[in-house]
Amino acid sequence: MSKLLFERPAITRLTPGVPSKHGAGTVIAPMPLIDGVKVDDLIDKYGSPLYVFSERTIRKGMEDIKRAFSLRYQKVQMAWSYKTNYLDSICRIFHQEGSWAEVVSGFEYDKAIRNGVKGENIIFNGPGKSIEDLEKAARNGSFIHIDHIDELFMLSDVCQKKNIEARVAVRINMDIGIYPKWDRFGLNYENGEAWDAINRIMMNPKLKLMGLHTHIGTYIMTVDSYRIAATKLADLAVNIARKFDHNISYIDMGGGFASRNTLRGAYLSGEDTTPSFDEYAEAITSALINSQIKPDKLPTLILETGRALIDNAGFIAGSVLANKRLSDGRRATIFDVGVNLLFTAFWYDHKIHPVINHSGLVEETTIFGPLCMNIDVIRPSLMFPAIKRGDRFVITRTGAYNNTQWLQFITMRPNVVLIDMNHNVHLIRRAETMENVSENEVIPEYLA
Numbered sequence: 001m002s003k004l005l006f007e008r009p010a011i012t013r014l015t016p017g018v019p020s021k022h023g024a025g026t027v028i029a030p031m032p033l034i035d036g037v038k039v040d041d042l043i044d045k046y047g048s049p050l051y052v053f054s055e056r057t058i059r060k061g062m063e064d065i066k067r068a069f070s071l072r073y074q075k076v077q078m079a080w081s082y083k084t085n086y087l088d089s090i091c092r093i094f095h096q097e098g099s100w101a102e103v104v105s106g107f108e109y110d111k112a113i114r115n116g117v118k119g120e121n122i123i124f125n126g127p128g129k130s131i132e133d134l135e136k137a138a139r140n141g142s143f144i145h146i147d148h149i150d151e152l153f154m155l156s157d158v159c160q161k162k163n164i165e166a167r168v169a170v171r172i173n174m175d176i177g178i179y180p181k182w183d184r185f186g187l188n189y190e191n192g193e194a195w196d197a198i199n200r201i202m203m204n205p206k207l208k209l210m211g212l213h214t215h216i217g218t219y220i221m222t223v224d225s226y227r228i229a230a231t232k233l234a235d236l237a238v239n240i241a242r243k244f245d246h247n248i249s250y251i252d253m254g255g256g257f258a259s260r261n262t263l264r265g266a267y268l269s270g271e272d273t274t275p276s277f278d279e280y281a282e283a284i285t286s287a288l289i290n291s292q293i294k295p296d297k298l299p300t301l302i303l304e305t306g307r308a309l310i311d312n313a314g315f316i317a318g319s320v321l322a323n324k325r326l327s328d329g330r331r332a333t334i335f336d337v338g339v340n341l342l343f344t345a346f347w348y349d350h351k352i353h354p355v356i357n358h359s360g361l362v363e364e365t366t367i368f369g370p371l372c373m374n375i376d377v378i379r380p381s382l383m384f385p386a387i388k389r390g391d392r393f394v395i396t397r398t399g400a401y402n403n404t405q406w407l408q409f410i411t412m413r414p415n416v417v418l419i420d421m422n423h424n425v426h427l428i429r430r431a432e433t434m435e436n437v438s439e440n441e442v443i444p445e446y447l448a
């Protein structure tokens, strides 16, 4: 066990704030440190705004999920969802923790290879694989997850022409009790489409059916949906064994576990409502163990968990640009972080902490970003202390999707740093420069 950092005891003045319709305003704790490192030092050195990742939190999350599942099931394999966060250093931490790569495009596939992942440890999902992608993945022995029948025919065709074999799984969508149904990816269970694809694969000498896959959605808060999905995939596995005497080697339950973030408009905090890894694990593994699959033939359970493993490990530190009053008298605070850097502000009520304690009046505040655009709202309404121009803050749980869906819009993307296990800070992505942004532009002669 490593020694915890010493934290100086402090007396904190309680600021109850103005009561709202939900009762007394919440006390907003200051956040002077991220993983033991002073936020002020980080911003002084790397600028504002700044993305910060905690390696310790990532590894702790991996430890927790692996423990929850391997306590209950013999063979578990994690696969890191690249689109959730494909900063190379972040991916490499997950790979060091034993995760394979789960990719959804040729670009992500090549990124995984560059990060040292072996072809046979890459799961290739998504509806948009090109013929070249399919051939490369087949030659590398990757697991190609068939999204639609056209893709099955494309793959079969390329395998025949080039005389190669491919390891495949079928992505399956199904009714899991959440509506509207997520049926745009994969082949449907209830209408027999999935079974049809399975039969075509089993009868194709070039295609080796390795597994069954589903990804039932994202931020799924009902563990029972996973139980239903795992039960349906197990039923298919049993039917395959019965008809073809073939045991698939894995069932891949995709991602979708909720993080501890709070959805916009939710009455209760995500900290109180999000199921634990143990609850998800219990639902999935009990469905597999209680199925008709013979105990010695139970497949490896693959998980492609994304947001639940990285949201907590990411932070954005920034500075206040200004305060003003809106026409109805409400306070507005303008941050140097906009929705271009915090795409998930559209879905989440991200928690925000001032870096130092502000003892002034806590009142209803709208937090805007710096963009000249009406939708640039970080928080439509929260109880927040008055923090002045130049004061600093930390937005928490920003690790998922923001470093892949960020936009180079109006401003450039800032530095990203990683705090390692020994509290050393590493720059893992440099801030963009004018050259980076302009280098791909081509000016026709007559405009030169």
Ligand SMILES: *Cc1c(COP(=O)(O)O)cnc(C)c1O
Pocket (backbone or CB within 6 Å): 081, 083, 084, 102, 104, 125, 126, 215, 217, 218, 219, 254, 255, 256, 257, 304, 305, 306, 307, 308, 400
């Ligand atoms: C996006 C995605 C994931 C990760 O989803 P999270 O909700 O972030 O856990 C996993 N598998 C597939 C196929 C995906 O498209």
